Amino acid sequence: MKRLFLATILFLFPFSAHAGFPEGENGYDLKKIEESFRLPCDEIGNDDCIARALGVGACAWIFGINKDKEPAEALKIADTVLIALLKGNNLDLKSMIGKDGLIRTNIKKEATYRINFCREETKKAIPKLVKKLPEGFELDAKRIENLTSVFPLQYLSMFEQFSK
Numbered sequence: 097m098k099r100l101f102l103a104t105i106l107f108l109f110p111f112s113a114h115a116g117f118p119e120g121e122n123g124y125d126l127k128k129i130e131e132s133f134r135l136p137c138d139e140i141g142n143d144d145c146i147a148r149a150l151g152v153g154a155c156a157w158i159f160g161i162n163k164d165k166e167p168a169e170a171l172k173i174a175d176t177v178l179i180a181l182l183k184g185n186n187l188d189l190k191s192m193i194g195k196d197g198l199i200r201t202n203i204k205k206e207a208t209y210r211i212n213f214c215r216e217e218t219k220k221a222i223p224k225l226v227k228k229l230p231e232g233f234e235l236d237a238k239r240i241e242n243l244t245s246v247f248p249l250q251y252l253s254m255f256e257q258f259s260k
Contacts, residue, residue: 126176130184137185145185146192147203151210153178154251158214161221193259199252211248218244 137145156177160170182189192203199207211218222240229235 126180129177129180133181133184135181135185137187142187142191143200143203144206146182146187146189147206148210149178149181149185149187150192150203150207150252150255151213152181154207154211154248155214155217157251158217158221161224162217167225189255190259193256197259198256204249204252207252208248211251215244218247222247 135145135148153174157167157171157174160173161167163170165173181187192199194200198204219240222243223235226235226243233239
C-alpha cells in the first residue's frame with residue numbers, strides 16, 4: 097500500500113525530461129555530439145550506422161523546418177549535425193556510394209526506414225518545403241501524403257547528386 101501511495105505521488109509531481117541533441121548558445125553543441133553520441137557500429141556494422149546517421153540528418157532538417165527555420169538554413173544545421181555524428185563515430189559518408197555513383201541499396205533501404213521515423217513531422221514540413229507548384233496543382237492531403245512518402249528518397253538523392 098505504501099509503494100502504491102509513493103508511486104502515485106511520484107507521478108503527480110511535474111518533472112521534465114530532455115531528449116535529443118545538446119544545444120549550446122549558438123545552436124547544437126557539435127563537439128558534444130561528436131564526443132557523446134555513439135552508435136553501436138561494432139555490433140551492427142558501418143553501413144547500418146551510416147543509415148542511422150542519415151536518418152538523424154533528415155529528421156533534424158525536418159525538425160528545423162518545423163521550428164520555423166527556412167529550409168536552406170535548417171538543412172545547413174542538419175548537415176552539421178550529420179557531419180558531427182559521422183565524425184564522432186568514425187564513419188565516412190563516401191563509403192555509402194557504390195561504383196555506379198548511387199547509394200548502395202542496403203544503406204538506402206535502412207536509411208529510408210530510419211527517415212520514416214519522423215514521418216508525421218515530415219507531413220507538417222512539406223508545405224514549407226514546397227514553395228511553388230505548377231499551375232492547377234493544389235497541396236491537398238493526398239499530395240502531402242505522396243510527397244511525404246517520397247521525401248526519404250529525395251533526401252538521399254541529394255547525396256547521390258553530390259557524389260557525381
